[in-house]
Amino acid sequence: MSTWSDVFNRLYPDQEYRTTCLLGCETDTYDSEGARVRTAPWKHVTRDKVEDVLAQFRGEIQQIPPMCVTSPPFPSASSISELSY
Numbered sequence: 001m002s003t004w005s006d007v008f009n010r011l012y013p014d015q016e017y018r019t020t021c022l023l024g025c026e027t028d029t030y031d032s033e034g035a036r037v038r039t040a041p042w043k044h045v046t047r048d049k050v051e052d053v054l055a056q057f058r059g060e061i062q063q064i065p066p067m068c069v070t071s072p073p074f075p076s077a078s079s080i081s082e083l084s085y
Helices: 004-011 047-057
Strands: 025-027 036-039
């Protein structure tokens, strides 16, 4: 039996993510939709430092869902049985 992650990876084998972020800001939902609850200095962050940290997110990783989950941008579980791959 396949996990949802296995099915998703078959449907979207070349996943790529782009983001825009606000450095030094934490929200109550840990995403951009929440209320700001804390800010911190960020001007010491350089592109090289960001690239170094991003390296640990490249390749196969174990993803942990966020605290607040919105509707997924992929097919619903009920439509998976209709897909062939």
